[in-house]
Amino acid sequence: MTLKQRYLRIVHALFIVFLLIQFLPNQLTTETYAGYAVWFVVGVEILTLLVSGMIKKSVSLNLFVDIVGFVYGLLIVWTLATAKFNLLKPALFPPPGKVFRQFICDYDKILVNIQSSIGIILQGYLLAIAVAVPLGLFLGWSARLGSAATYISKFLGAIPPIVYIPYGIALLPTFRSVSVFVIFLATFWPVLAGTMSGVMNIEKKTIDSAKVLNVNRFTMLFSIMLPASLQQIFIGCNQGLTVSFVLLTSAEMIGAQSGLGYYIKNYSDFGDYTRTIVGLIVVGIVIVAISFIFNRIQKFLLRWKA
């Protein structure tokens, strides 16, 4: 890439536009904390310039600057609609600077809530995978059991996990244990079904290749059938992860004293919509980060696929 291709981009023009609109007079009577938004954008711009110099593929650079451009555009419109022209209700739509400031003030509290949510998810999710995958391998392998088990797991898997919540509350002592239980169920069925269908769809020739090597039962399950059905297992895991997040944030809004869902619900109850918006952004960032990590793991474990 030439220097021109690297640095001459619309995104930098948007950066300048954002700085320029700061000079327009404020229409809001309350403090806008514009400095926080400016510092954020300057930080992003410095990062963008650094990344522009380092990135190798022009496709990746395009993607990166497009995302940054979208963020700039959003901030420009947001600033104009709130602080500069006061088109929206200030109580419901705080200017961006205020949100950034709140984010910094609540940093510790947010971190604790993220930890709480992710802790619950990981516990239920990993436990479900640890049980469902070996069970799915075993059930898929015993073909006769497998065919009946397919229908049973289809039936049980079809029940939306959220309806287990009241039962879970009656059954288990704490909110945390109920959440783990529900996330466990939400992940368990799709992973079990994915593993079983993965095992049942392994080509006979692959199994024969392992058989003629005279492998024992354990090796057959974990060294042959597990990797051979990995792609299908990941489909189940992916589904489980999505549903888990929906469930947990909803559950946290109903009954929890911590977590990201609680943070959002609690402050919107008090009419603190700045913090509500902070919560929404954080949930978005957390989910994007987790699916990014998940995809990386999947890509790595399936790197042998053509």
Next chain:
Amino acid sequence: MSKIDIKHLTVDYTEKKKSFTALKDVSFSIEAGEFVSIIGSSGCGKSTLLSILEGINTPTDGQILIDGEPIKGTGADRGVVFQHYSLFPWMTARKNVAFGIKQVNKEANRSERLKIADEFLDKVGLAQFKNKYPSQLSGGMQQRVAIARALAMDTDILLMDEPFGAIDAKNRTILQELLLKLWEGDGSKERKTVVFVTHDIDESILLSDKIVMMTTNPGRVYREITVPFDRPRNRSELVQTTEYNTFRNKLLAMFYSDIADKIGEEVML
């Protein structure tokens, strides 16, 4: 006692309530260190026969003895190379070979297994490709890895089911010569007993000590022919001799007269 004794083997298949006989009363024996090709047109049951030797299929009647013992399922005394799918796609070439070694040699530790694997990958000319996955290798290279694995497992018996059937002509020639070289060895070790299924007459003459020709419908042994050429063999020298060409024509005539018997006509050769 022969290394492998095939005794009155019969296999019936039932498919959609219709049964047909894939093998009917097949008997022959294979000596230790002998390279035997089973040849015949498609549907003669040669692959069915091999699958019983592998231990994947069971016969309806009759049995196979190895060293006098009837076979029960798969065994660590037999290495197998299929036409396709021998390798596990999630393991690199090196891991595939090492995995095979692990199944037969419980004493060797991980680094010893990898060392043996490297040695055999080197023998088949794939030293630089050892860390590639099967999907990154050509069909010919994949078969080289499969051969390296079967040889590295160091079993008494090697079963090969049309291993070069899906390889282009040029690479097939190269692989045949490689297999010949590796199997004949330098005389320091005893040769393995090989059962090699093919439909290629030239391939069977070049490689084998004995050719078992099979006929279709139902699958039976048509002729057992001893290949009279000295070892070590060299393809380019061998094919120029009149003996080779006479032998080859005789074999072809047999092969087609069997087909002619089926359709009831005289085939001129």
